[in-house]
Amino acid sequence: MALTDVIEATRTAVAEDPFHAGAAFGAQCAAVSGTDTRVRVRIRGHEQTADETVARGGADTGPNPVEYALAALGSCQVLTYQVWAAKLHIQLSSVSVEVSGELDRRGFFGLAEHARPGFTGISVRVWLDGPESRERYEQLRQEVDRHCPVLDLFRAETPVGTELR
Amino acid sequence: MALTDVIEATRTAVAEDPFHAGAAFGAQCAAVSGTDTRVRVRIRGHEQTADETVARGGADTGPNPVEYALAALGSCQVLTYQVWAAKLHIQLSSVSVEVSGELDRRGFFGLAEHARPGFTGISVRVWLDGPESRERYEQLRQEVDRHCPVLDLFRAETPVGTELR
Numbered sequence: 001m002a003l004t005d006v007i008e009a010t011r012t013a014v015a016e017d018p019f020h021a022g023a024a025f026g027a028q029c030a031a032v033s034g035t036d037t038r039v040r041v042r043i044r045g046h047e048q049t050a051d052e053t054v055a056r057g058g059a060d061t062g063p064n065p066v067e068y069a070l071a072a073l074g075s076c077q078v079l080t081y082q083v084w085a086a087k088l089h090i091q092l093s094s095v096s097v098e099v100s101g102e103l104d105r106r107g108f109f110g111l112a113e114h115a116r117p118g119f120t121g122i123s124v125r126v127w128l129d130g131p132e133s134r135e136r137y138e139q140l141r142q143e144v145d146r147h148c149p150v151l152d153l154f155r156a157e158t159p160v161g162t163e164l165r
Numbered sequence: 166m167a168l169t170d171v172i173e174a175t176r177t178a179v180a181e182d183p184f185h186a187g188a189a190f191g192a193q194c195a196a197v198s199g200t201d202t203r204v205r206v207r208i209r210g211h212e213q214t215a216d217e218t219v220a221r222g223g224a225d226t227g228p229n230p231v232e233y234a235l236a237a238l239g240s241c242q243v244l245t246y247q248v249w250a251a252k253l254h255i256q257l258s259s260v261s262v263e264v265s266g267e268l269d270r271r272g273f274f275g276l277a278e279h280a281r282p283g284f285t286g287i288s289v290r291v292w293l294d295g296p297e298s299r300e301r302y303e304q305l306r307q308e309v310d311r312h313c314p315v316l317d318l319f320r321a322e323t324p325v326g327t328e329l330r
Binding site for chain 1: 188
């Protein structure tokens with residue numbers, strides 16, 4: 001199904017009943033026994049591994065959790081560029097994104113009250129290729145940044161509840 | 166290196182010079198040409214794929230970006246439980262986490278001004294096993310939730326800059 005069809009099908013379904021706009025996602029994560037840092041991740045049929053680098057006590061069998069967070073942002077930006085280029089009829093022949101983020105590890109380790117555990121700042125550099133003008137791609141960037149789910153998740157507050165079962 | 170050694174080494178390095186607390190992470194993401202939705206993700210030596218499900222115009226060759234975001238949170242919770250259990254000398258024989266989140270897709274598709282593109286809510290269910298009391302594990306949960314980097318990234322605002330190159 002082409003992206004323009006997905007956009008049109010979503011518009012029609014939501015116009016019929018806003019309830020159709022709801023979508024639920026999930027992930028299951030478990031410590032691999034016998035290791036301190038390896039985590040088995042299941043997302044529907046997809047299996048992934050998270051781990052720490054050797055310098056941080058792991059075996060580097062996969063990206064670490066904060067790297068997965070940056071990958072989520074980068075891949076969400078790429079997909080949002082594709083969808084919004086289709087929606088706005090902007091030609092786009094390639095899109096790539098580099099995400100980097102900085103942490104103060106005193107936050108995670110509880111070594112300084114003022115240090116937050118999460119990223120202190122993240123930057124996203126975007127390369128677009130295609131026949132449109134710089135201005136048109138700049139308009140596209142602004143629409144993408146208004147509608148990218150993971151960018152919104154990072155930039156704004158999101159209610160997250162945790163509970164022990 | 167055991168987690169208690171990592172904790173001690175970090176404490177020592179940071180006490181010597183707070184500059185040592187800084188850490189940088191990154192991810193590179195590119196649309197796979199010939200596809201609308203497939204994204205190749207590179208994180209140091211690790212390669213991943215993000216994609217959409219068939220119903221959303223993709224080929225389901227990997228989790229989608231918002232699923233990666235939930236996986237980042239779940240794996241970060243698991244790792245933070247391991248590190249803080251070691252730090253607080255709390256015995257823990259297993260930890261697993263289930264994360265679920267809900268989205269209003271009108272946000273992403275620009276179909277309703279009031280709908281945010283990101284998750285409207287996320288819940289994290291945690292299963293811990295071991296010989297300690299329920300109260301001790303509840304204390305552990307509180308420390309984990311104060312220090313988990315991805316939980317902080319989701320719950321609080323993080324500055325994210327984007328630019329076209």
